[in-house]
Amino acid sequence: MGKVIAVYSMKGGVGKSSLAVNLAHGLSVAGHRTLIWDIDAQGAVAFLLGHSYIAGAKAKKIFAKDADAADAIVPTDWPGLDLIAADLSLRHLETDLSEDKPKRLRKLLAALTPDYDRIILDCPPGLGEISDQIFRAADLLVVPVMPAPLALRTLDQVEEHLADVRGKKAPALLPVLSMVDRRKGLHRDTADAHPDWPTIPHASVVEQMGVQQSPLTAFAGKSAAARAFASVVVKVEAALG
Numbered sequence: 001m002g003k004v005i006a007v008y009s010m011k012g013g014v015g016k017s018s019l020a021v022n023l024a025h026g027l028s029v030a031g032h033r034t035l036i037w038d039i040d041a042q043g044a045v046a047f048l049l050g051h052s053y054i055a056g057a058k059a060k061k062i063f064a065k066d067a068d069a070a071d072a073i074v075p076t077d078w079p080g081l082d083l084i085a086a087d088l089s090l091r092h093l094e095t096d097l098s099e100d101k102p103k104r105l106r107k108l109l110a111a112l113t114p115d116y117d118r119i120i121l122d123c124p125p126g127l128g129e130i131s132d133q134i135f136r137a138a139d140l141l142v143v144p145v146m147p148a149p150l151a152l153r154t155l156d157q158v159e160e161h162l163a164d165v166r167g168k169k170a171p172a173l174l175p176v177l178s179m180v181d182r183r184k185g186l187h188r189d190t191a192d193a194h195p196d197w198p199t200i201p202h203a204s205v206v207e208q209m210g211v212q213q214s215p216l217t218a219f220a221g222k223s224a225a226a227r228a229f230a231s232v233v234v235k236v237e238a239a240l241g
């Protein structure tokens with residue numbers, strides 16, 4: 001049975017989608033049959049993987065009663081990496097899922113895990129019904145955190161909430177320090193205080209993913225940032241045991 005890895009953060013704009021794409025690519029290169037499923041209406045993953053926007057597509061149909069998520073899977077240009085794309089129809093997913101479907105995401109994922117070794121979820125920011133469903137469905141939460149006190153406080157809040165709603169059944173949580181600029185004292189101190197957390201540097205080559213429409217690990221595999229993403233793959237595999 002495959003493992004579900006959610007790239008999640010309560011905060012927006014912290015590097016979730018960039019990390020999700022590189023993590024998924026790295027896992028597929030390591031030989032895992034990998035699916036990346038975008039559940040954020042912004043649809044960043046399809047864009048970053050070079051898939052053009054399909055007008056009229058309805059990603060929300062996947063969440064309808066009796067729907068089969070497998071029908072929405074498309075291959076990508078990278079062998080071993082498949083995609084379920086998002087679109088704006090997911091903008092009401094928070095309320096759609098609240099309408100008495102507390103285990104919908106978990107059920108949809110359970111139907112996919114026989115066919116994939118690793119399923120990466122690119123999650124929307126927030127802490128509500130969608131994230132509660134993610135906490136019920138994921139084996140591991142990978143949480144990008146900016147090296148700043150408020151971001152660390154938000155991570156504490158998420159951990160507190162996770163313990164409240166899931167108790168001992170809470171998925172393991174792997175924080176990843178995101179957009180670290182070692183020229184800044186606060187960033188260096190935060191990284192040094194958490195030596196177990198992988199660190200992704202702030203690097204313009206990561207922003208280039210949106211221009212190249214490709215995983216960084218595919219077009220600049222030797223860059224420091226790509227090596228940092230590769231170290232997250234190793235940590236994720238270790239966390240999954």
Ligand SMILES: Nc1ncnc2c1ncn2[C@@H]1O[C@H](COP(=O)(O)OP(=O)(O)OP(=O)(O)O)[C@@H](O)[C@H]1O
Pocket residue numbers: 011012013014015016017018019040042044123124125178179180200201202203204206207208210225
């Ligand atoms: N390590 C990095 N260095 C520099 N820029 C980065 C890095 N990671 C992400 N970015 C840039 O920061 C912006 C936000 O990144 P991304 O979309 O991955 O974040 P997100 O958490 O998924 O955002 P959202 O909450 O809106 O979904 C993008 O423009 C991206 O190119």
Ligand SMILES: [Mg+2]
Pocket residue numbers: 016017018040042044122123
């Ligand atoms: Mg995103």
